Amino acid sequence: MAIKFSERVSKVNASEIRELLKLTARPEIISFAGGLPAPELFPVEEMKKVSVKVLEEMGQEALQYSPTEGYNPLRKQIASRMKKVNVETSMDNILVTSGSQQGLDFSGKIFLNPGDVVICESPSYLGAINAFKAYECEFLEISTDNDGMIIEELEEKLSKIDNAKMIYVIPDFQNPTGRTWSLQRRKGLLEVAKKYDLPIVEDNPYGELRFEGEMLPSIKSMDEDGRVIFLGTFSKTFCPGLRIGWVCAEHDILEKYILVKQGADLQSNSMSQRELSVFLDVYDLDEHIEKIKDIYRVRRNLMMQYIKSEFPKEAVATYPNGGLFTWVELPEYINARELMERALKENVAFVPGGSFFPNGGNENTMRINYSNMPDDKIIEGIKRLGKVIKEFL
């Protein structure tokens, strides 16, 4: 049989990270590759109590079909938690999604026609790039520095094209760089988006994992005309296995997300939504997040300390104030995919950074995760990685 697939499918590639995760599942591997939370912090005991409570108090409902928009008590709790990013909203502006990855897919589905241009940070989140690619878009990458996207470059590039359709950004502890946008850049982005009348998809999976310093207001919190779609998730603050994220957007836009969710999977898991809702009622998620932050802060410190002592000075790493990743730039003649092959022989893994650039290039970069490995493995892994990098100099 000669299978004829759609055009769009030919444009999607297997996520290098997902494929890597398979390779790195071997227990002897010290993996800095995934964006995995530390599983030893998952509230397993609490979840046992919560599961039983949900099944005892609303078992039939938890196993039945439920509304596309989400479980209303959870939507209310999410709306209330949006205050943490300075957003006053109500459950009517919240759609529960199957992880925030689903919010990314829906954003592509709702906004992008073939040939449309997505504006994104250079580099940007690989999972978003792949989700959007399925809608046959092009990417216009805007350079970034330690304060976020360079707004002058954004404006200049936007003035030269007429098919930009959507801006996608991760302003807090960005994936892959770990960088956070300054307030000025956030305001600047909103101004430019207004001038060119573009929607902004603000992806914020890591914002609540700040180790030090003051939180900056989300772009959504400064949104005056409903152009910002905020994507949130419990994957990093609670656990990813339940696949619960959300979209917060103005009514007319959210309606489209809801419509698209009907066709995509009808609704998110009825039971997991109720479990999370009961957890939020019975336990203190913020206290739990403090615990996560305490552990990740130590790991970040350790990793940055050992990168400093073990990596050659030619390898320049970002210093993240939160989130899960640091980002290393190597001399241009080093190819991090080749480095990765060599590192795997030493049983150490990371993600070569080239995958985070939708238009290619920048193969001399690495994304390194510090949330998933215990202290001793961070030290040992960075030592081995340092040696491998020195071989390539």
Added chain:
Amino acid sequence: MAIKFSERVSKVNASEIRELLKLTARPEIISFAGGLPAPELFPVEEMKKVSVKVLEEMGQEALQYSPTEGYNPLRKQIASRMKKVNVETSMDNILVTSGSQQGLDFSGKIFLNPGDVVICESPSYLGAINAFKAYECEFLEISTDNDGMIIEELEEKLSKIDNAKMIYVIPDFQNPTGRTWSLQRRKGLLEVAKKYDLPIVEDNPYGELRFEGEMLPSIKSMDEDGRVIFLGTFSKTFCPGLRIGWVCAEHDILEKYILVKQGADLQSNSMSQRELSVFLDVYDLDEHIEKIKDIYRVRRNLMMQYIKSEFPKEAVATYPNGGLFTWVELPEYINARELMERALKENVAFVPGGSFFPNGGNENTMRINYSNMPDDKIIEGIKRLGKVIKEFL
């Protein structure tokens, strides 16, 4: 802000069923509208034990990210259950999806370019129609009778077009008609699909709910060249709230589904997959299905008996040997949407059949569900509905 959505979003409509379900959530409503399983049959007590077991034995893993393809023990169990539809397969041909609705969405995403034609039964499942519409396809409806799709009409219509891309069918206890295809029609479809080299998406949510008679082999079981993609689900045989379905397809095709799932939601719920897998290990799902069938059979009997005695002879109902629905054709001058408005005043609900015809028309039809209401409400509801129909004669 002037929001510019994608072309495709303008082609998707809110599912009438989902909107109806909201209306019919009032407790005084006797609802024959949804395709909801009977919640009193959900294994709530068993799920309590299973949830605790999963969290005790593999808690961290159940709350962590897991592979896109699905939880391997569950994939094996699904592969083994495929024997029920005469298919010998292995876990490598199984992708776990978030309900079989996700399998429908992915089928559209993988096969359909704008303008491509989907061949479907007339009528067909509304949720599939909406999922495919998002990929800007057209629909070519093929007439059906009590034995399924009319193969001669299929062949004649296919000979006149060159942009058919995919055939979508529900051969067992079809949604919305409750009809089951004969063996001859199944073979006929495969022959025609081979002649025109088209993939077939075989959607089978109800096949295991047969009340009497012999199961017929699935189309997938007679598939010699890997053109059939089989969609299954635990929503009707176990519970829908966990959102677990699957795709069974040949390697090259399944690879595309996996790729698309990476971008769509990374993976299905880690915990629910493990819960279902443990349930399948510890309990006897087939025994559970027998219980469901015993109850639904009684409800089907009761509904058909009262339709016969309470509906006027001008209303012609199908007699389903399984599944959840019967389908009623009224005289052409009766509009079932108007009938529905009137019925709602009597606190009875069903789904007007027009929505199941992607190209419109056939407004004189009704889909009536018998799985979700207890016996006394079936009797009372059908009596009220009979009176309302008689008013419209």
